[in-house]
Amino acid sequence: MPLSLTSRKSLKDNEETFKTHLATIEKALGEPFEIVFDFEDIITKCNDNWVTNSCGSIFYKDVVGNLAKNIDTKVSKNEMVKEAFLAAVPNKKIVFVAADEKLPSYWQYSFADGNCVVSFRPKICNTNDVFTAKLETLLPSQGTYSLMTRLNIKENQAKMDANLAAVKKAMKSDADWTIDQSSLEAVYPHVADDLKNSFGHIFAGVVEKVAANLAKRCADEMVLEAVQEATSNRTIVIKHNATQNGYWLWSFESGNLVISFKSITNTNDVQTFDFIKLL
Structure with missing residues (x-):
């Protein structure tokens, strides 16, 4: 189902902010990256007028902003963590996926098939968790040691x-x-x-x-x-x-x-x- 006008307008209004956050991520990691949202799926699963009408503000501004802050102020500041992140995401792609209410936390990072996957519960809450997550505890590591x-x-x-x-x-x-x-x-x-x-x-x-x-x-x-x-x-x-x-x-x-x-x-x-x- 195509996005409503209000959804498309919200995304358009926040597109420049999204690009700014993406540029922060790419500068911090020294690599080009892609951030992927399936907004048709997200809006269908969230089934919330607030998400429908403000998806750009929620995801492009707040969520990607918190992602950029995590990578810029934490991941990239430790060379070992930065190297592990880049090794875990060879596709240079961060994918946001609407999960279900059974997800253990509101926002959850994982690394699968060469991508960084950020899953979230359909009831959007606690977006600051995207920033506070300690990726060093989740990143895979080569060799014997974590x-x-x-x-x-x-x-x-x-x-x-x-x-x-x-x-x-x-x-x-x-x-x-x-x-x-x-x-x-x-x-x-x-x-x-x-x-x-x-x-x-x-x-x-x-x-x-x-x-x-x-x-x-x-x-x-x-x-x-x-x-x-x-x-x-x-x-x-x-x-x-x-x-x-x-x-x-x-x-x-x-x-x-x-x-x-x-x-x-x-x-x-x-x-x-x-x-x-x-x-």
Whole structure:
């Protein structure tokens, strides 16, 4: 069914505003984008005179305005989030879809078939949700880690580097110490979902406790020499062992310092563990 005159006029009256918002999105992302509305379907499903008569103001002005603000002030300001958004939307198309009242929220982002899809309940409400939505929690991510985990690792990288430097100092090492990244990826599935967004913070903290333990016990020159001999690779390896007796245990394996955990709790055990008995 063709749009009524009032609908067409509302869209026409707000067309320049729509173009301005679209230009903001394209500038923020550095790519041309298309925004798609099926207004015949939207107006039929919404079945509301307000939507019929003001569809341009509602969608072109308010909704696309909130979309542009989200992308411009949040998505594009973090290069990792921006890259993930562009990778998730190779078609460079944002599609608005009228869903039904069973939709979990008034406005919901998803990424499907190369498009960014914004679904909404037919009773238009809370359009500001299009702006406040945290797309970094929804965007798919390549590799082992979720995007939120990758962001947390990046946020805590300086802390991790400082704590590895503290390990180096405690060990009176000429060479830098590292944490084995493949071992971190291997234990990631064994970390509870509600802790994955703090993954970088958690293991930077574990290394901090390793450094404190080494600084204390390796003050004894005999202990220091034994640890130096046992850790020729100067690498910390993280392992998961659901059947081990303690929450956090140390071991020395193949020239590496191995820290194994049963679950992410009682991390202070890393600092108090008496590793001297293993040497």
